[in-house]
Amino acid sequence: MMTNMTRRILQVTTACTSLMAGSALWADERPAAMIIAQGGLGDGSWNDTANAGFQSGLEKTGVEGRTIESADVAAQGEEIMRRAADGGFGLVISLEWIHGEPMEMLAKDYPDTNWVIMNQTRTGDNIASVVFGEHEGSFLAGALAAQVTTDTSIEGINADATIGVIGGFKAPGIDKFIVGYIQGAKAVNPDIEVKVAYADSFGDPAKGLQMANAMFDEGADIVYQVAGGTGIGIIEAAKARGHYAIGVDSDQDGMAPGNVLTSMVKRVDVAVDEIVTGYAADNFPGGEVIQFGLAENGVALSEMTHTKDKVPAAYIERVTAYKAQIIAGELDVWDVSSQGYPDFFK
Numbered sequence: 001m002m003t004n005m006t007r008r009i010l011q012v013t014t015a016c017t018s019l020m021a022g023s024a025l026w027a028d029e030r031p032a033a034m035i036i037a038q039g040g041l042g043d044g045s046w047n048d049t050a051n052a053g054f055q056s057g058l059e060k061t062g063v064e065g066r067t068i069e070s071a072d073v074a075a076q077g078e079e080i081m082r083r084a085a086d087g088g089f090g091l092v093i094s095l096e097w098i099h100g101e102p103m104e105m106l107a108k109d110y111p112d113t114n115w116v117i118m119n120q121t122r123t124g125d126n127i128a129s130v131v132f133g134e135h136e137g138s139f140l141a142g143a144l145a146a147q148v149t150t151d152t153s154i155e156g157i158n159a160d161a162t163i164g165v166i167g168g169f170k171a172p173g174i175d176k177f178i179v180g181y182i183q184g185a186k187a188v189n190p191d192i193e194v195k196v197a198y199a200d201s202f203g204d205p206a207k208g209l210q211m212a213n214a215m216f217d218e219g220a221d222i223v224y225q226v227a228g229g230t231g232i233g234i235i236e237a238a239k240a241r242g243h244y245a246i247g248v249d250s251d252q253d254g255m256a257p258g259n260v261l262t263s264m265v266k267r268v269d270v271a272v273d274e275i276v277t278g279y280a281a282d283n284f285p286g287g288e289v290i291q292f293g294l295a296e297n298g299v300a301l302s303e304m305t306h307t308k309d310k311v312p313a314a315y316i317e318r319v320t321a322y323k324a325q326i327i328a329g330e331l332d333v334w335d336v337s338s339q340g341y342p343d344f345f346k
Contacts, residue, residue, distance in 0.1 A: 030090030031064035032057075032276055035080055037095035039168070039202030039228035040069055045249040046228055046268065050095050050118075053269030057276025063091075065276070078102040085110040091279045093272065094118070097173045103127065114284045116275055118268065119173050120337065125287045130271050131337070133293025135180030136326050137264040138224070139333045140301050140319050141246050142184025144262060145222045146192050147315040148244075154310055156242045156259075157221050164195040164215035166234055168202040168227040176336045177226045177248070177264070179345050183334055186344065187322070195220055199230045208233030216241050222261055224248070235260060247302070257306040267298050295327045 034054045036047050051067060058065040068084070070076045077099040084092045085106065093116040094103060100120045107115050107124040114126055121129040145163045152159050165181050167174040182194045195215050199207050208230040212223050216237065223238065224246040225231030231248060232255070238245035239256035247253060247263030254260075271292055278284055292298020301319070304311070325331035334342045 030088065031066065032091035032279065033065065033084045033089040033093070034067050034272070035073065035077070035084075035092070035094040035096060035099065036067055036069045037097070037202070037228075038073055039230070041067070043202070043229035044232060044252060044255065045247075046266075047095060049250040049266070050268045050272050053272035054093070054276060056269070057273040057280075060273075061277055061280035063276060063280050074098045078106065081106055081115075085113045090114060091276070091284070092116070093275065095268075097171065114279060114286060118271075119176075121289050123287075126284075127287065128275065128285045129289045130268075130275070131289060131291055132266050132268070132271075133291070133295075133299045133333075134177045134264070134266060135183075135333045135335050136294045137266065137299030137301065138177045138180035139184035139187070139326065140323055141224060141262060141264045142181035142186075142194075143188050143322050144184075144301070144311075144315060144319050145181075145224070145246065146185040146188035147318065148261065148311060149192070149220075149222055150189075151312070156244060158219065160193075160219040160221070161189055161191060162193045162195065162219040163222045163224070164197070164212075164220040165224040166208065166211050166215070166227055166231070167196070167198045168230055169200055170198045172336050174198075174226050175341070175345070177224075179334050179336050179342060181224055182345060183342075184322070188318075193219075199227050201230050202228030204230045205233030205236065209237045212237035212245070213241065216243050222246065224264075244307075251302045253302050253304065253306050258310075261307055261311075262304050263302040265300050265302055267292060267300075271298070294323060 041047050073096050091114045095118055100117050100122050103115050103117050104122045107127050116128045118130050149163050150161050151157055165178050185192050185194055197211055212234040215223050222244045225234040226248050235245045235256050239259040244261040247260050249266045251265050252263045
């Protein structure tokens with residue numbers, strides 16, 4: 001039986017072999033490529049959501065396209081991107097944070113290729129940078145969690161003012177979520193304890209389950225997952241223990257109905273769809289930074305279909321008020337990617 005790792009190695013080998021065929025394969029079409037980030041397809045989160053937008057854009061425009069997975073996408077990033085450009089792909093989107101620096105260098109060598117990097121800003125007339133207000137959406141998640149965590153009238157909640165968050169890796173792109181979550185929680189209760197841990201993986205559900213259980217054992221009853229495929233285990237732990245997880249990127253509420261308090265939805269699908277559509281119309285936003293925050297509906301909390309009846313309306317109203325203040329510029333949420341780390345996150 002073919003293992004997942006073997007399958008991924010074959011996928012990237014096949015992709016790179018095709019790319020090496022060069023412009024002869026794509027002489028007239030200039031197709032699009034999207035490089036999948038760590039954790040791979042099937043994560044039910046970042047990669048899957050982006051792929052949905054990619055496929056939608058391809059279908060609407062008729063542009064040919066290919067997703068590329070790698071056994072070690074972080075280490076092989078420059079090679080994969082270079083092969084894509086050499087192979088005649090006119091649009092190369094990377095979902096992997098670590099690819100930002102090599103992409104900035106490669107863009108100079110391949111000025112006729114359109115490049116897209118997510119979650120950071122890179123310079124270049126042929127690079128489009130797509131950034132999201134993850135800190136803003138995470139603030140709302142933290143504010144909701146801080147209100148719920150001491151309300152023992154809600155099933156699965158203890159009296160401790162303790163919540164948790166588990167990131168895939170210690171990195172600014174992940175800490176942007178975490179710091180926003182902590183700030184939102186402390187806006188409600190300055191004395192709340194927010195446990196923070198990193199799984200060092202985006203593709204290890206078993207480790208996510210183990211880490212979430214440890215946080216539940218330490219008094220947390222709500223754990224935010226910012227860990228891609230590893231987060232599937234965090235959601236499983238919440239279901240098994242009768243506590244709560246908070247999903248990320250896509251609406252993960254249905255993965256454990258009633259045990260996912262909410263999800264911080266990040267509309268990378270919309271962003272990728274718009275990029276592909278613009279590329280097909282010869283309207284690529286090269287040199288631009290495209291913002292998707294609360295104001296642009298680029299991030300939001302889920303509809304809470306399975307939990308809204310458990311949560312007092314006053315809690316949701318308070319979160320809605322915070323959202324309005326952030327959009328109006330009356331409430332500043334700390335952004336690690338542009339402001340560095342705050343004193344309350346050490």
